[in-house]
Structure formats: C-alpha cells, structure tokens
Amino acid sequence: MPNLSQAKAEQYLPHLNKAMAEAKINTPKRQEMFLAQLAHESGELRYMEEIASGAAYEGRKDLGNTQPGDGKRYKGRGPIQLTGRANYRAAGKALGIDLEGNPARAKDPDVAFRIAGWYWGSRNLNSYADAGNFREVTRRINGGYNGMASREMYYRRAQDVLG
Numbered sequence: 001m002p003n004l005s006q007a008k009a010e011q012y013l014p015h016l017n018k019a020m021a022e023a024k025i026n027t028p029k030r031q032e033m034f035l036a037q038l039a040h041e042s043g044e045l046r047y048m049e050e051i052a053s054g055a056a057y058e059g060r061k062d063l064g065n066t067q068p069g070d071g072k073r074y075k076g077r078g079p080i081q082l083t084g085r086a087n088y089r090a091a092g093k094a095l096g097i098d099l100e101g102n103p104a105r106a107k108d109p110d111v112a113f114r115i116a117g118w119y120w121g122s123r124n125l126n127s128y129a130d131a132g133n134f135r136e137v138t139r140r141i142n143g144g145y146n147g148m149a150s151r152e153m154y155y156r157r158a159q160d161v162l163g
Contacts, residue, residue, distance in 0.1 A: 022084035023117030036155035078112035
C-alpha cells in the first residue's frame with residue numbers, strides 16, 4: 001500500500017496483526033487475499049469511512065436499514081467498509097461492542113480491523129483463500145465484482161511481498 005503514510009502504517013499494524021491472528025488469517029494465501037481486499041475497499045487504508053454520505057443505502061432492507069436515517073448512520077466504515085444496520089449489529093454482537101448504538105466506533109482502528117477479521121471469518125473466506133478462489137472472496141465481500149482490476153492489482157502486489 002504505497003500511498004499509506006509511514007505514521008498510519010505504524011498506527012495500524014498492531015491492530016491489523018491482532019485481527020489477522022484472531023481470524024486465523026495466518027498463511028500467505030489468506031494474508032494476500034485479505035490485504036488485497038482491504039487495500040481496495042479502503043483506498044490503501046486511507047479511508048476508514050466511506051466518502052459518500054450513505055444515502056444510497058437508505059431503505060435497503062437487505063442491509064437491515066429499516067429506520068429513517070439508517071443509510072447514513074450505517075454507511076461503510078473500517079478497512080472492509082462494513083455497511084448496514086444488520087452488519088453493524090452482527091459485528092457488534094460477535095465482538096462485544098455496541099456498534100449499532102455507536103456506529104462511528106467502526107472506523108476506530110482498534111475496532112475497525114477486528115470487524116474486518118470478523119467479517120472475513122463470518123463468511124468463511126479462509127476456505128476460499130486456501131483454495132485460491134480470489135473471485136469468490138471478492139464476491140462475498142463486495143456482493144459482486146466491482147473494482148475487480150484494482151483488487152487483482154493489490155492481490156498481485158501482496159503476492160510479490162508475501163509469496
């Protein structure tokens with residue numbers, strides 16, 4: 001992630017390492033795919049909160065956004081861009097943090113990387129990484145293949161460093 005400042009890298013590294021250990025992202029294949037996805041989703045860890053307002057998620061029942069204002073309240077945050085009331089509730093329950101009541105916590109590094117690890121684990125992404133199935137990892141994170149060329153570029157870069 002060449003566009004990440006040294007200061008941010010030093011700030012984030014302990015949280016990233018802890019999250020990867022918790023989620024058993026402990027092989028080069030797993031780490032390469034995880035880091036590639038985070039790099040794409042967060043602009044090389046520069047954006048811990050989605051730049052857009054979140055209004056596009058308003059009323060998205062598939063995300064659990066059932067209350068007025070949920071789209072903006074539960075917009076993408078953290079390096080994996082957790083989105084939607086239902087995901088905030090599930091992540092918070094799994095991590096023992098009230099993210100539904102305090103969604104801004106999802107962008108704080110000590111929580112944000114744990115959320116990314118939880119999300120990865122809750123979707124069984126280690127098994128897809130072990131099988132080398134980068135497309136399926138992408139689909140399960142993104143819901144489709146948006147930004148696939150960018151994700152693949154980060155994946156190749158991670159392979160060059162870790163492989």
